[in-house]
Amino acid sequence: MLEDITWLSSDEMNGRHFLSLEAKKAAKFIADEWKASGFVPLPSFDSMYIPIGIPNAAPNVAAMWEGKEKSYVIVMAHYDHLKPKREGEDRIFNGADDNASGTAALIAIAKAIHTLKPHLTSSIVLLATSAEEAGLVGATHFANEECLPMHRIKAVINLDMISRGDPNTIFLEGSPDAPSISVALQNANKEVGLTIVRDKHPDWMYRGDQRPFWQAGIPSVFLSVEDHEDYHMVTDEVDRIIPELAAKTAEITLHAAIELAGPRVP
Ligand SMILES: [Zn+2]
Numbered sequence: 279m280l281e282d283i284t285w286l287s288s289d290e291m292n293g294r295h296f297l298s299l300e301a302k303k304a305a306k307f308i309a310d311e312w313k314a315s316g317f318v319p320l321p322s323f324d325s326m327y328i329p330i331g332i333p334n335a336a337p338n339v340a341a342m343w344e345g346k347e348k349s350y351v352i353v354m355a356h357y358d359h360l361k362p363k364r365e366g367e368d369r370i371f372n373g374a375d376d377n378a379s380g381t382a383a384l385i386a387i388a389k390a391i392h393t394l395k396p397h398l399t400s401s402i403v404l405l406a407t408s409a410e411e412a413g414l415v416g417a418t419h420f421a422n423e424e425c426l427p428m429h430r431i432k433a434v435i436n437l438d439m440i441s442r443g444d445p446n447t448i449f450l451e452g453s454p455d456a457p458s459i460s461v462a463l464q465n466a467n468k469e470v471g472l473t474i475v476r477d478k479h480p481d482w483m484y485r486g487d488q489r490p491f492w493q494a495g496i497p498s499v500f501l502s503v504e505d506h507e508d509y510h511m512v513t514d515e516v517d518r519i520i521p522e523l524a525a526k527t528a529e530i531t532l533h534a535a536i537e538l539a540g541p542r543v544p
Contacts, residue, residue, distance in 0.1 A: 279528065280521040282382035283441070286357070287374035287516050294373060296358040296409040296416070301336035304357050304381070308339045308406045311385045315392035317341035317404065320426060321348070330408050330419045338416045339406040340425065343391050345398035349430045351539045352403045353387060353531055354417070355380030355437040356410030356487055360510065374516040376509065380437035381406060383528035390532050399540035400432055407487050410438075417487035421494060428491075433459050433538045434498035436488035440527040441519035443503040447473045448527050451482045456497035459538065463499070466533035470526050501527055 285291070285307075292300045309326040319326050320340050327337040336358065342350070357380075359373030372378075384404045391402065403426065409415035421428065433456065440448065453460035453476050460476070467474060482500055483492055492498035503523070508514040 279382040279386050279525055282385055283374055283378040283519065283521065283524070284516045286378035286381055287372040289370050289372070293362050293371040294357060294359045295361040296336050296412060297334060298336070301358050301408065305336050305339050305406070305408070308357060308381065308385065309341070312341045312388045312404060315388035317343055317388055320403065328420065328425055330416045332409070332415070336408045338408050338420055340403060340420070342401040342403045343398065345401040345539055347399050349400040349432050350403045350426050351400050351432055351535050352405055352434045352491070353384065353437070353535050354405040354407060354434065354487055355384050356407040356416065357381040358408050358411055360411055363512065368512045371510070371512055372515050374514050374519050375439045375442045375503070376514055377438050379439060379441035379519060379524045383437050383440060383524060383531065386525070386528045387532045387535070396536050397541060398536070400538070402535050402539050410487050414487055414489055418490045421490035428494050428496065431491065431496050434488050434491040434496055435459060435531055435535065436486050436498070436500045437527065437531060438486050438500065439502045441503070441521060441524040442506045445520045445523050446471070447475060448523070449475045449478060449502050449504065450499055451477060451479055451502070452488065452492060452499040453477055455492065456499050459497055459499045459534065462534035462537040463530050465537060466530040470530050472526050472530065501531065
């Protein structure tokens with residue numbers, strides 16, 4: 279994951295603003311990794327790239343590990359970040375924690391699923407959203423256009439900033455409306471041992487990409503760290519993140535998603 283976070287948040291990637299060439303490069307990188315892990319486009323799409331309704335915008339990227347039934351567990355993270363500043367010595371918003379960390383988790387989860395080859399009832403859908411920083415644009419478009427039938431989505435786990443603060447603590451929001459996800463995460467955490475701080479910031483449910491799904495009544499949670507001094511600053515650089523925290527958060531998300539997607543129907 280550290281290697282992917284390092285590249286996604288490098289100056290070469292210029293901040294991955296959703297209208298930039300670099301965001302499109304990031305989208306291709308994500309899709310290529312998922313394809314190599316045996317993931318396939320969503321039903322009714324030929325490609326993992328799903329437009330977000332804005333000309334020249336970098337697309338959402340979505341793919342699935344297919345289950346037996348037409349129901350879905352979504353693990354999502356935004357991969358876009360911010361436009362460079364007009365002036366200053368360091369102009370690039372690297373977005374290592376926000377949200378190269380969550381993006382790298384989606385790639386690591388795909389690789390782990392490829393290794394585990396689970397037989398699932400529901401499909402696990404990985405969704406890397408674009409234009410989150412412009413106001414949850416990619417996620418809202420995905421939900422409004424029903425890129426997946428909304429009534430078939432069983433659970434949504436959104437990862438946004440998972441690599442700063444206390445090295446063993448992650449914040450979980452949304453559990454009152456998603457007890458099944460909360461339980462699955464706690465089960466997965468038995469092996470991992472993170473401190474999961476629950477529902478300390480209920481307002482975060484409005485400010486992450488899970489919002490349009492949550493507001494449509496789909497069980498949805500948000501995993502994140504506390505705001506920190508480098509949040510939306512040019513200093514959100516890879517040398518300040520805690521890769522082990524991102525890895526542990528990816529691990530509990532992986533096992534929770536597999537539990538939620540359920541075993542093969544006999
Ligand atoms: Zn973010």
